[in-house]
Amino acid sequence: MGTKRFSCSLQNLEEICDYVTHCADEAGLSESEVYAVQLAVDEASTNIMEHGYGRECPERIDITCEILEDGLKVVIYDDAQPFTPEGVPEPETNVPLEDLKPRGLGLFLIHKMMDEVKYEPTADRGNTLTMIKHHAR
Amino acid sequence: MEIKTTEFKRCTMIKTSGRIDGSNAQELAQALKTITSKGMYNIVFDMSEVNFVASAGWWVLIDIQKTCKPSGELVLVKVEKGIKDSLNLVGMGSYFRTYDDVTTAVGDF
Numbered sequence: 001m002g003t004k005r006f007s008c009s010l011q012n013l014e015e016i017c018d019y020v021t022h023c024a025d026e027a028g029l030s031e032s033e034v035y036a037v038q039l040a041v042d043e044a045s046t047n048i049m050e051h052g053y054g055r056e057c058p059e060r061i062d063i064t065c066e067i068l069e070d071g072l073k074v075v076i077y078d079d080a081q082p083f084t085p086e087g088v089p090e091p092e093t094n095v096p097l098e099d100l101k102p103r104g105l106g107l108f109l110i111h112k113m114m115d116e117v118k119y120e121p122t123a124d125r126g127n128t129l130t131m132i133k134h135h136a137r
Numbered sequence: 138m139e140i141k142t143t144e145f146k147r148c149t150m151i152k153t154s155g156r157i158d159g160s161n162a163q164e165l166a167q168a169l170k171t172i173t174s175k176g177m178y179n180i181v182f183d184m185s186e187v188n189f190v191a192s193a194g195w196w197v198l199i200d201i202q203k204t205c206k207p208s209g210e211l212v213l214v215k216v217e218k219g220i221k222d223s224l225n226l227v228g229m230g231s232y233f234r235t236y237d238d239v240t241t242a243v244g245d246f
Contacts, residue, residue: 010160017156017189035189035219042191046159093228097206100199105192105227112226 001026001065008049008059016045016063020074023065027072029133036113037072037133043106044076044129052080052127071115071134082121140168148179148246150239154186157194166197169211173201178209179246183239185215195229202232210234214242 004019006012020041024034045061053059062077091104111117116132138161143150149172157165172180180201184190202211214236216224224230236242 013158013160014156032219032222038189039223042158097203097232102196108227109192
């Protein structure tokens with residue numbers, strides 16, 4: 001389905017969501033699977049903007065959708081600093097409300113929402129995030 | 138982001154529509170903080186027209202829930218299935234009571 005480029009602004013999250021929703025619909029994903037893709041891509045894009053680039057900037061986020069026989073592959077490319085997911089602490093869930101700390105939920109959600117998630121930081125600059133959602137049926 | 142606030146005798150209801158994500162979560166936070174800053178800790182969030190909540194939105198609601206409890210509570214009404222499923226999937230659904238209609242939620246306070 002090709003690649004679409006978005007500038008790095010939180011104001012573009014809705015447009016990014018619309019694009020992957022179109023892809024997910026084309027791939028024949030169910031309503032709940034489409035929501036999962038929307039959420040994973042939103043969280044990934046937000047992380048790139050806020051943590052990778054550091055808020056608003058002129059840099060790019062390229063998103064490629066590929067319809068698979070059994071679902072949808074979404075690949076997100078950025079030029080931010082190499083990202084190592086191992087360094088992100090998992091959120092503590094099922095703890096008392098007062099002990100809940102705002103951290104790591106985005107990455108956790110990405111893994112929960114998608115069936116396959118692969119980060120490939122390059123040595124010098126940029127990251128490639130590949131996510132796959134399979135049909136349940 | 139349009140946010141509507143309605144004060145009832147025992148609680149305050151807040152309503153918005155569309156998406157809650159990194160671009161507008163702080164607007165929602167500000168509206169909720171305005172309510173709690175007046176000492177009103179019983180809050181009903183009508184989510185019947187909200188169709189997407191990213192983690193930025195959930196942290197806002199968690200933060201306000203911490204402020205409201207134990208003297209009050211933030212409850213959620215008409216949460217769309219996808220939104221509710223994603224919250225439950227990460228084990229955070231237990232931090233909020235949910236209702237199917239506004240009348241019951243408001244009446245429970």
